[in-house]
Each structure stands twice: as structure tokens, then as C-alpha cells.
Amino acid sequence: MKRVWPILLLLGGCSGQPGIAPGGIVSNNPCIDAILAEIAAPGQVAAVSVYSHDADSASAPLAWARQYPALGTGAEDILAAKPRLVLTGNLASTGTNAALAKAGIKVVAVGVAATLDEDVAQVRQIAKAIGRVEAGEALVARMLESLDSAQSQVPQGEAPSAIIWQNGGFVAGTGTLQDELLRRHGFHNASASFGLQSWGVLPLESLIRNPPQFIFMPVAPEGNADRELASRQKLLKHLEGKTRIVPFRDQLLFCGGPTVIKVARIFEKARRTAR
Template identity: 70%
Template sequence: MIRGWPLLLFLGSCSGQPAFAPGGIVSNNPCIDAILAEIAAPHQIAAVSVYSHESASASAPVGWARQFPALGTAAEDIIAAKPRLVLTGNLASAGTNAALAKAGLDVVTVGVAPTLEEDIAQVRHIARAIGRIDAGEALVTRIKQSVSTPPAMPHRPTAIIWQNGGFVAGEGTLQDELLRRHGFRNASSSFGLKSWGILPLETLIRNPPEVIFMPVNADGTEERAMSARVQLINNLRNKTRIVHFPDRLLYCGGPTTITVSAKLAKAREDILATQKKGAP
């Protein structure tokens, strides 16, 4: 990240980065950016998180994010931006948030939502903070519709979301709740995992669940670094269903919940179709 807002402004004018407008809303959190992309008016936003300018780390549409200057989590950069409101999350340290408060800035902080209820509450909190309550409620309605009760399956398949590096979303996470709401049984507990944990490939191969939601790059291609693992996991295709699931879908809630729900619903529909074909 470029340190110091004057330098950022200079480089922005040379590189085509949009100019900074003081007195607006700034966000240094990519999950908050994703919500702003859905509910904020463009003229409200002065800057977004630097993570949202890169497809590998963005949860908001990159084309939308690049309309605005990018900020990191350093307090001095945020203070130099002279915003009227700072939206920040768990990527910013307590020291950063304390420095922002000492500078007299209005700061709204949200963490990682472990449940759908808290995820919706965060959307509403941000919507109130930026004066866009109706737009926030419209997003909440779409989130609720995306997780409405699905048709019952004769059998609830076991599943895990297996992130790059072997990370698995366990009980007490938003991803766990979404799995359950879409008719799956999270198999993480059978491996002795709680909340987020690491599941070694060898352990996964010995006792695979019925469905593995597996990461791919933001452009939809398989991780090159994971090619050996992918080849090994492909050996399980006769035992388990492999469903592509980009890592970025694990970063945030908000509108990402809608995308995750669509992925899970499609997988459920495919399984139901297979079950019906196999029915006597």
C-alpha cells in the first residue's frame, strides 16, 4: 500500500486512479465495501479498501471499487483522507481504531458475523450509519430470500467447505449455518474441528464426506499451487461430489451470502436430481 495520502493523490492523478474527495465515507474493509456496493449512493463514498481493488481479495465488484481511491488500514492514511465517517472492521487493529477516535473521526466498526442473524444486523447497522435504511432493507430481503427453506432431501448429505490451505468452516460460523440451511450436514465435527480448523488432505482422503466444496481462483480456474492436492482429491470423485467454491466466498457475509446460497442451492438441486434418478 502507498503510505501517505498526498503521495496517493499524486500517483492517482498520474495513473488514472480516481481523485479523492474529502468529507465522504471511507471504508478500509473489503466486506464493508461489498455492502456499500449494494446500498450506498456513489457520491457518498470517498475511498474503499485496498483489498477491493484486487480480484483475488475483493468481495465487492472490482469494477465498482476501482471508481474510488483505495485505503489500507494505517490510521495516518485514513486521518489524512479527512472523511466524515470511517467504516472499519477486524482488519484494523485496536490501535488504529483508537487513533481514529483520538483524531475525532466518526467510526463505525463491525466484526465477523458468526450467524445469519448477526450478518443481517450488520447490514442494517451500516445502512443506518450511512443514511440508506431503505436500500439496506432491500439487501436484507434478498439475503433472507436466498436462504429460505429449501425442499427436503430424502437424505441430508455430509459436506465440508475446504478452503485453500486446508481451512474448514466448522460449527459457530456463518458458513456452517448456510450449509445447514441448505440441507447439508457439516462434517467438520466428525474430524474433531471446532469453528475454523485445518483439515489435512490425508485425513480428508481417509474419511471423505459426501460433498466437498473446494476452492478455485477468483477467475474460476483451479489454484496452481493446489494442483497436486486437486489431483489427489480427484481420486475421491467416485466417493464424494466435488463442487467448485472460490475462496473469496468465505471472506464475508452481506451480499456474499446470496452468492454462497446460490452455490449451495445448485449443489442441492444436483444431488436431488441424482437421488431421483437412482430411486426405484
Template identity: 40%
Template sequence: MLIRPLAIALAALPLVSAAPPPRPPRIVSINPCIDAVLMHVADPAQIAGISHYSQDPRATSIPLAQARRFAATSGTAEEVVALAPDMVLTGPHVAPATIAALTRMKIRIVQYPVPDTVAESEEQVRDIARVVGHPQRGTALAARIAAAARPAAVTPVPALIWQSGGLVPGSGTLSADLLRRAGFRDMSATYGLKKWDVLPLEYLVARPPRVLLSTAAADVGEDRMTSHPAVRRLAGRITVAPYPTRLMNCGGPTIIAAMARLRQVRGGFGA
């Protein structure tokens, strides 16, 4: 009989335990827009640190109570290294000295550009979720963004987003894409403006949009431009609607809130 010798031989083999699943990477983000995505796609225990902007009530795209659960840095290499991350996520604007120091420390750096369209933002969300180890969460968040930003089947209303001092996002920006999807026609191209250009008051008065989405009206009530007598005289031809600056700061989940506000304003003008 071979059964008993075979059993003895099998019993003598060393036990091989299954390898533990890989540990999700420990992340430090030094970009507030990436912070907002991480809140949706990473485990809280993975997030070793976030940008200090996310703890600033004037700039954050994250509820403050949530942002304040995490350590914050100003993005210096010393602060980041002290948090012992496996990976640092950042936007396009980071000090070369910080990149050089993190590279010397063999800490992986992943940089993301500023998205100019909803589609680019969705792809960025999926990639951030992938690198932090939770691709399915990125897919789910991207689907929510796509649903929130579905283009409206309405007649476009001429509109302009206006920041303090007359700064306008302009064509080719995410803000312009959101305006179009919400049922507006971005007037920046009519004025010949480039990306993030300044619109002289005279141009606005000569060819006013139907809607002026003012970040100043939302953040401080009014500024020198929106309170100018020439703008006030346009009251019968133009609607000034508050539009918080925080809705312009980022893509990702911020798109959901931005589209809700834009659709609310557009709803006041019918189909």
C-alpha cells in the same frame, strides 16, 4: 378594523427559512466486507474510500469496475484522514494505532464483528445502512439476503468446505450456516474440528463427505491436497465441486451469490 394592523404586523416578522436536511455522512471503509454492503446502501458520493482488498481481483466481493471508481486505502490513519471522512467503518481487526489516531482527530469509528450466521449478517446490513443515513436500503437488502438463504426442505447431503492446505471453516461459522440452509450437513463437527481448523488428509480419506466444496478447485484448478492420489481414489464416493474463495470472505450481499452456488451444487443430488 384589526385586519390591516394585523397584516402589517405579520409582514414585519423576520422570515424563517426551513433548515436544510442533514448532509449524509462522508464514509471511509477499511474493511472489504463493509465495502460490499456500502455499494448497496450508501450513495456513491458518500463513499470517500474503500479497502484496497476490494480492488484485488483475488479477494474482492465487488465487481472490479465498480470498486475502481473509489479511492482505496490500506487502512492507515494517514490515508484515512487525507480523505476527510465524517465516519470510518471497519471490521474487528484494525491496528490500535489507527484507532487511536482517528479518535484523536475526532473521527467517528464504527466497528463490526464477523457475522457467524445469516441472521447476524442481516442485522449488520441494517445497522450499516442506518449509520450511513439510508435505513430503508438496509431493510431491502436484508430482505433479499433472507430470501436467498431460506432453508431448503431436502435431505441433508454430507459436505465440507475445503481450502488450500486443508483449512476448513468449521462449526459456528457463516459458511456452516450457509451449508445447512442450502441442504448440506457440515461434516466439520464429525471430524472434531473447531472454527477455522485444519483437517488432516487421513481424516478425510477415512470418512469422506459426499461433497467436497474446494476453493482451490475454483481459484487455481487444484492444489496439493485435492490432487493427492488418496483423494483421487475417492472419485467414486466423493464429488469435488469448485467453490470460489470470494464467496467465503464476507456476509452481506455475498450471501446471495454463495447461496446460489451452493444450491446449484446441491441440485445435482436430488431431493
């Protein structure tokens, strides 16, 4: 299934695959998987989120994630894996996480980061939980370096307007990590001009009537045709000359962590084209 940020991050339950080594570290959150792919030591991870096995929803590299069994979000799946540590999202705390705590299994839960500071803190929290503090700091340093480098090259002058327009018309507004990343790269998030706060849905017609200077728009993964996306791209063609449409993988909006580095490269390149 496809993910829509941030609603589906921690929902759904899928049966875990057999073969999960007991006593290991398991994750049922695709954003945590992306961090583990960068900082975990060989042999530390026993299972990853089922979403990380799907090209449409994975934030961690597929080749890395598919080395491990896939785990659903239900308490039964996780209890059957007999882990010593569960890394999960805090939105599951009212059900699954409570059941795990009752069973005496250590749980580390993180939420959806709304700022870069929160994102960095979560990387450090996960690194500490798995005993990989040094590797976590190395990842944090790379994240901050990518942003510092981009900010130092932001051209002078009025910030061009921009919007991140996801599948389904979802738009990242103020109070989101994506909004902060836009601002750090010298863009003005145009979501407020459409009356949107935080995450909201922006109809295509509204976007066409009042287009910003930049539209960061998702592209379908290779080999996965998306009729809705293709039709929207065709409708947006008449905006050429009025706005720049920048291809942007939907997966880059699901998580922070190492994804921030990839986002920085795209925003930096686009900002250099602004006049």
C-alpha cells in the same frame, strides 16, 4: 495478497492512493465494501479497502471498487483522507480505531458475523450509518429471500455430509456463518468428525481417508494459476464416485452480506443433486 478467512480481513497496512475527496465516507474493510456496493448512493463513497482492488481478495465487484481510491488500514492513511465517517472492522479498535476516535473522526466498526442474524444486523448498522436504511432493508430482504427459497426446496431424508475446504486447508466449523448456511441448505457439516471447531486446518490426507459426500472446494480466479490448488485438485480426483467436488470461489467465504445470495445459489444447486 490473498485473504484467508477470517484472519487477514483486518490486518496489514497499505498507503492510500491520492485523490481521496475530504469529508466523505471511507471503508478499509473489504466486507463492508461489498455491502456499500449494494446500498451506497452515487457520490457517497470516497475510498474503499485496498483489498477490494485485488481480484484475489475482493468481495465487492472489481469494476465498482476500482472507481474509488484504495485505502490501507493504518491510522495515518485514514487520517490523511480527512473523512467524516470511517467504516471499519472492530479488530482494529485497539490501534487504528482508537487513533481515529482521538482525532474526532466518527468510526463505525463491525466484527466477523458468526450467524445470519448477526450478518443481517451488520447490514442494517452500515445502512443506518450512511443514511441508506431503505436500501439496506432491500438488501436484507434479498438475502433472506434467497435462503427461504433454498430451504423450501431441501429434499426430505438424511442430510448429506459436506465440508467447505479452502485454500490452505482451512475449514469452516460450528459457530460460523458458513456452518449455518450449510445447515440451512440441508447439509451436515462434517468438520466435527475431524475434530475441528469453528475455523481449523484439515490436512489433505485426513480428508482423503474419510471424505464427506460433498466437498465445496475453491477454484483459482481467471488468469491466476495456483500451483498448490492445482496439485490438490489432482490428488482429489481419485475421490470421484465417493464424493462430489463442487467448485467454490474462495471469495465467497470471506464475507456475509450480499455474498450470502451467491452462496445460497451454489448450495441449493448442489443439494438438489444429493440422493
